[in-house]
Amino acid sequence: MSLSCLDCGQRADRVFCDLAPEALHEFDSIKSIQNCPRGTVLFREGQVARGVQLLCEGRVRLTVCSESGRRMTLRIVSPGEVLGLSATLCGGCYEVTAEAVDAVQLAAVGRKELLQFLHEHRDVCLQVVNLLSEDLHVAYDRVRSVGLTRTRHSHGQHTPLTH
Amino acid sequence: MLSPYGLDIVESCLTCKMRAERLFCDLPTAALQSFESIKYATAYPKGAVLFVEGQAPRGIFVLCKGRVKLSICASDGKTLILKIAEPGEVLGLSAAVSGKAYELTAETIDPCQVNFVKRDDFLRFLKEHSEACFKVAEQLSEKYNVACHEVRALGLSHSAAEKLAKLLIEWSSKNGESMKQEPRLKLALTHEEIAQMIGTSRETVTRLFADLKKRQILQTKGSTLVIRNKAALRSLATTG
Numbered sequence: 001m002s003l004s005c006l007d008c009g010q011r012a013d014r015v016f017c018d019l020a021p022e023a024l025h026e027f028d029s030i031k032s033i034q035n036c037p038r039g040t041v042l043f044r045e046g047q048v049a050r051g052v053q054l055l056c057e058g059r060v061r062l063t064v065c066s067e068s069g070r071r072m073t074l075r076i077v078s079p080g081e082v083l084g085l086s087a088t089l090c091g092g093c094y095e096v097t098a099e100a101v102d103a104v105q106l107a108a109v110g111r112k113e114l115l116q117f118l119h120e121h122r123d124v125c126l127q128v129v130n131l132l133s134e135d136l137h138v139a140y141d142r143v144r145s146v147g148l149t150r151t152r153h154s155h156g157q158h159t160p161l162t163h
Numbered sequence: 164m165l166s167p168y169g170l171d172i173v174e175s176c177l178t179c180k181m182r183a184e185r186l187f188c189d190l191p192t193a194a195l196q197s198f199e200s201i202k203y204a205t206a207y208p209k210g211a212v213l214f215v216e217g218q219a220p221r222g223i224f225v226l227c228k229g230r231v232k233l234s235i236c237a238s239d240g241k242t243l244i245l246k247i248a249e250p251g252e253v254l255g256l257s258a259a260v261s262g263k264a265y266e267l268t269a270e271t272i273d274p275c276q277v278n279f280v281k282r283d284d285f286l287r288f289l290k291e292h293s294e295a296c297f298k299v300a301e302q303l304s305e306k307y308n309v310a311c312h313e314v315r316a317l318g319l320s321h322s323a324a325e326k327l328a329k330l331l332i333e334w335s336s337k338n339g340e341s342m343k344q345e346p347r348l349k350l351a352l353t354h355e356e357i358a359q360m361i362g363t364s365r366e367t368v369t370r371l372f373a374d375l376k377k378r379q380i381l382q383t384k385g386s387t388l389v390i391r392n393k394a395a396l397r398s399l400a401t402t403g
Contacts, residue, residue, distance in 0.1 A: 064311055066319035067401050074314060086304030089297075095311040118297070125296040126289060132303035133257035139310035140235065140266040143245060146318040147362045148237035 003033050005107065008056070014080030015134075016054060016127060023121045030117060031107040042083060042098040042106070049087035049094055051110040055079050058104030062096040074142055076101065082131055088114060089128070168208050168274035170228055175199060176278070179227075185251030186305075187225060187298045194292040201284040205277050213254060213269040213277065220258035220265055222281040226250050229275030230351075233267045234359065243317075244359040246309055247272065247352075253302050259285055260299070272351070317362050326361035327371050328400035331381075335390060348388040 005028040011017045019027060031054070036042065042053055045065055060077040074096055077083060087094045088111050109117070118125045173179045176199050182188045190198060202225070207213070213224050216236055231248040245267060248254060258265045259282045280288070289296050320326045331348065332341070340346035352360070354368040361368075375381040380396055382389040390396055 064315040064319070066315065070319050072314065072318045074311065086307040089300050090304040090308070092304075092308070095308050119293065122290070122293040122296065125293050125300070129260055129289065129296055129299050129303065132300055132307065133261040133263075136257040136303055136307050136310060137261065137263060137266060139307055139314065140245075143243070143310055143313045143317065144235050144237070146314055147243040148235070148241055 004028055005031065010056075010079070016082050016131060017080060019121075019124060019127075023117075023124050026117060026121070027109075027124075030113040031109050034106045034108050036100050036104050036106065038100055038103050040100045040104070042100065042104075043094045045095060045097045046093050049084055049090075049092060049111060051108060052085050052088050052114055053083040053098075054107040054109070055081050055083060056105040056107055058100060058102035060104060061099050061101050063099065064096055071097075072146075075138055082128075085128065086132060086135065089132075168206055170206050170274050170276050172204060172206055172276055173227060174204055176202065181227075181250070187253050187302055188251060190292070190298065191294050194288075194295050197288060197292060198280070198295070201288060202278040202280050205279055207271045207275045207277060209271055209273055211271045211275070213271070214265045216266060216268045217264050220255060220262065220282055222279055223256055223259045223285050224254040224269065225278040225280070226252050226254060227276040227278055229271060229273035231275060232270045232272050232356070234270070235267055242359045243362055244356060245313055253299070256299060256302055257306070260289075260303075323361060323363040323367050324371055324374075324399055325401075326363070327357070327368065328396050330357070330361055331388070331390065332396060332400055344393075346390045346393065348390070350383075350386050350388050 005011065005017065005024055008017065033056075034053070042060065043049075045063075055077055057079055059079075060083060062074040062077060062083075063071045064074055065071050077098070083098050083106075084094055091111070118128060173181075176182065176188065176195055179188065204227075207229075213231065214221070226248055228250055231254060232244055233246050233248055233254070234242050234244045236242050248269070254269050255265055257263075289299060316326060316329060320329070334348050335341045335346040338348065340348065354372070355365045358365045358368045372381065372383075375396075376383065378395070380390070380392045380399075382391050
């Protein structure tokens with residue numbers, strides 16, 4: 001996998017990465033590449049958001065957790081998606097825990113740099129709004145499957161999606 | 164100007180006194196003027212359906228006054244209330260941005276003022292005003308947060324009692340009552356609607372309220388609910 005976004009052969013196929021040349025150069029200068037082994041916790045639910053991680057290679061599991069420590073998988077993220085976007089933009093805490101399912105390569109960008117980058121590149125800001133909308137669609141689907149399946153069946157039982 | 168539903172309609176966003184307090188509305192002057200030219204101020208009675216889950220997105224609805232129930236539905240007709248939207252929220256946002264069908268049904272539970280913006284106009288507005296784009300991103304992020312919270316509450320709670328206790332605690336913290344010895348809540352929803360918020364039946368909610376009253380954890384005075392034993396309610400919220 002390429003260390004520079006400029007040489008990446010996958011760029012055109014990925015929603016966030018397919019940036020205009022000027023924006024791409026700037027993104028390349030503010031990102032840092034991280035390689036993490038399988039099982040690495042990239043960020044934890046409740047932790048103050050430090051920035052986003054663009055997934056270049058591998059898969060990441062997003063989970064939510066109850067007070068008692070039970071976990072439920074929200075979804076598996078594929079290459080090209082941006083992790084921690086909503087929490088970073090809000091300046092709040094991560095809503096989910098992200099854990100590498102495979103060995104992963106990430107392009108990490110700190111919150112301050114990301115906000116500055118978005119202010120300077122209106123097209124990317126629109127792109128981000130699109131990504132957030134997609135994330136929200138998936139989250140609503142999950143609410144529907146969890147909430148309405150459980151409504152139909154017994155309420156006291158654990159969902160088979162927990163692990 | 165008074166509308167048929169007794170609402171004091173704010174015709175212009177430029178003169179709206181609530182603007183500064185609302186996340187989306189607090190726009191720079193140029194963006195606000197542009198928004199003003201594309202929005203339609205509309206008054207709705209209680210019970211009006213703004214949009215239906217599955218419908219192609221026509222545009223966005225900025226809720227200026229009143230409250231709106233947002234729900235999702237199963238194919239067998241079972242309903243789950245995701246949240247009650249308050250003034251300042253933008254409804255139908257992710258569908259309008261992505262062009263996918265509305266994921267939720269939005270129904271007014273009070274007489275409401277809503278500023279409607281057609282999808283094409285809204286997308287053009289976002290392209291021209293990056294500040295507005297940021298505000299939309301913030302709103303979407305908040306909605307994502309709510310959706311994750313909902314998945315957690317519905318999927319990982321052990322019992323309906325736990326979910327009801329969590330909901331009551333959440334409401335009391337939202338209306339600033341949580342620090343009081345005996346927080347009070349104005350119950351705006353029916354038992355049926357509360358059941359739809361926590362994914363259970365109306366009968367279960369009625370039984371749980373009766374049980375909580377019997378155990379002196381809650382007390383009702385008309386439509387006001389008094390939390391008499393906060394510690395016991397909290398314990399129920401964590402242990403079920």
